[in-house]
Amino acid sequence: MAITMDLEETASDSKLHKESFAKKELRPSSAVSFSKSEHGPETSSSIDQLKQYKSWVSNERWNELKKVADTAMRERKVFMIKGGGFPAVRRALIERGWIEKYESHKVRHPPPNVDPKKVSGKELSKVERMILYKFMEHHSVDFLWTSKRDKYDWLLSNKEVLISRFCRSIFTTKEGLTTSLTQMHWYTEPGVALTKFPRCYNIHNSDSLEEFIDDFRITACISILKWLSNTLQRHNEQDLVKSNGKVPFTCIEFAIARLNEYISFYTHKDIDDIDEQTQHIWEHEWDQFLTHHYLLVHENAKFLEDKNTSFRALELKATKVLAMMTKFWPQIDIDGVFNIWIVKPGNKCRGKGIQLMNNIKDIIGLINIPAQKTRYVVQKYIENPLIIYDTKFDIRQWFLITNCQPLTIWLYKDSYLRFSSQIFSLSNYHESVHLTNNAVQTKYKNNGDRDKALPDENMWDCHTFKAYLRQIGKYEMWDSKIYPGMKQCLIGAMLASQETMDKRQNSFELYGADFMLTDDFTPWLIEINSSPDLAPTTSVTARLCPQCLEDVIKVVLDKRCNPDADTGTFELAYKQVIPKAPAYLGLSLCINGKRIIKKPKERKHEHRSVTPIAPRIPSGDVIPDIDQPIPSEYSGPIITDFLTWLNPYDAIPMNRDGLLLGPKDSLTVRQAVTVLKSSQTLKNCNKRRKTSALSFRTHRGRREKNGESKRRVVPHSCCRPEDNLSNNHNSKYRTESASKADKPKIDRCIPPFKFLLSRPLQETNYCQLKVTF
Known part of the structure; x- marks a missing residue:
């Protein structure tokens, strides 16, 4: 449907666009870093220019151009080619209904003194190009094909614009490729990724x-x-x-x-031979x-x-x-x-x-x-290269990367060979002998002594090379060793460089890799080039380069819309599989730890501290601190661990209620005793009720119905070794009441034991121990 464009509407739209553009501060809406003259708001001069263009075309043609521009902007089919050239890309996009937005310096204003009615042909097409440019002047391009990275503003780019470049590709420099391939051993996978690089x-x-x-x-x-x-x-x-x-x-x-x-x-x-020392050179x-x-x-x-x-x-x-x-x-x-x-x-x-x-x-x-x-x-x-008719050559192999995360690599099946113009020799180091770049070889004439079977243009396509392999009886080498080897080299190099590549999703890039073949037909990667030369300099490149660019558009555009679309001569060489992250369920991914401590005995009365009753130990219990068992008739001193003696309750097996898990005659129970400084000291303390050399903390408990309460003296918790108090002169004890019913019987057959404390001999004190059961 034709849309009539009035000049007043254009002026009003330009005014509205000027106000909206001013609100966006410095961030342009276009994917390209435009200059002020190209992407700035419409001025009166630009409106005047648009007015004079209307006289150059008829109203019907004006409306057609306006309709074409509106349709392209609505369907997001506006492209731009920066840097010139690439007619194959332009032709492929136009065939798919895309409209080109020309760069501002490529749009010429018509001369003012020329009669529009007399203009036709190329001049008229330039005028129509200018009209389309004015219609889409403030619309962001949807597809940008650029030959250089420095001509693009990556920081202010629109993420939805499809761009033919990656922001960072350090592997395209010799220095960056060398740095990346130092980590190649981490990505080597036999049959998939194996880069041979000198x-x-x-x-x-x-x-x-x-x-x-x-x-x-x-x-x-x-x-x-x-x-x-x-x-x-x-x-x-x-x-x-x-x-x-x-x-x-x-x-x-x-x-x-x-x-x-x-x-x-x-x-x-050299480590084992200790006597033989390495000679210093x-x-x-x-x-x-x-x-x-x-x-x-x-x-x-x-x-x-x-x-x-x-x-x-x-x-x-x-x-x-x-x-x-x-x-x-x-x-x-x-x-x-x-x-x-x-x-x-x-x-x-x-x-x-x-x-x-x-x-x-x-x-x-x-x-x-x-x-x-x-x-x-x-x-x-490489001093043993494969040579054809005594002439050195290399292979230019194209490959396309459409995504870096996950890594997706497309390999072009057709490649071409580049020959040197001189006869190969390791004694002549001139660049015309060893450098097969087309830019180098075009500076020199072919040696007259070369074999006549070599091309004058110094190029073969891969099909001609296969015919040569058939001639020498090595036809199977291309499909079995050369082409798979180049594929593995490129996959390995890209995996090693993936961490340094740009992760922008709507980007792709065509690269050109150079390979050398050794005399055993093994491909060796030499370098990877960005912006490979796609000019039709020879009959081989004139046929292969446009075909390659056409196939790039098939992979980049057609494959997006239709997964079953034809990709031309490109084949999917590698697609990285990234495992999916587990779904978030709202769970806290943390580990809570809790210290395991001994559960204290429940207190019957809040005002009284209850000491655990001597627990019972099962028969046959063995104390790990005592190496040899002690016979029951033994009446001598028992040598045990000093720390266990200071805190006997740690070695007693008890249940939740504080009851012993063994009989009273067990060695563990005999170890867990009530400690007294000495019987005489305790007797004096009970009579005088005063603090002696030992400090006491006494609490009298209630009398129980079963009988008169007795006192037992136990080490206070502040004097135990885990509290880091080892001063025995100021050690404190506490006494507590135990009812007659709860007091166990006394086994008189066990004599008092004497333990030698870790003190000097002249200051040694002896403790008399009572064992109550």
């Missing part, structure tokens, strides 16, 4: 620099032994030895000794060895003749050590013999600043340049 170090870090130096030295030891073994297979011993040779045989023995020390360290034999010894390694491997120097040294004996030792090192040096196969390392700037792309080096002094000197702001990473160069 050893790499952030040498701007002092710790990483030390690790790199150690790695460089051990690799040199391995390389020189490999060189010796390979050389003796091709040459005779006499060809390697001269009377005026520059390298002594001790360098081979030095390398064998260092590798044996390395093996002993990782097998922990000085820096000048390492420098001398590295010099000998360079002379032998790179300059073909000869050994100094020594009749006491056997080449074959050294070869046997070297072969044995290399076989053992295979278990402790997983990347021994890619090291080769030249000890070549590739030095890369940590935050640059397109092959800028990359160098190949084999001298550790040159590498350290590069990072120690004064006022050097570039951070470098050092990565082990």
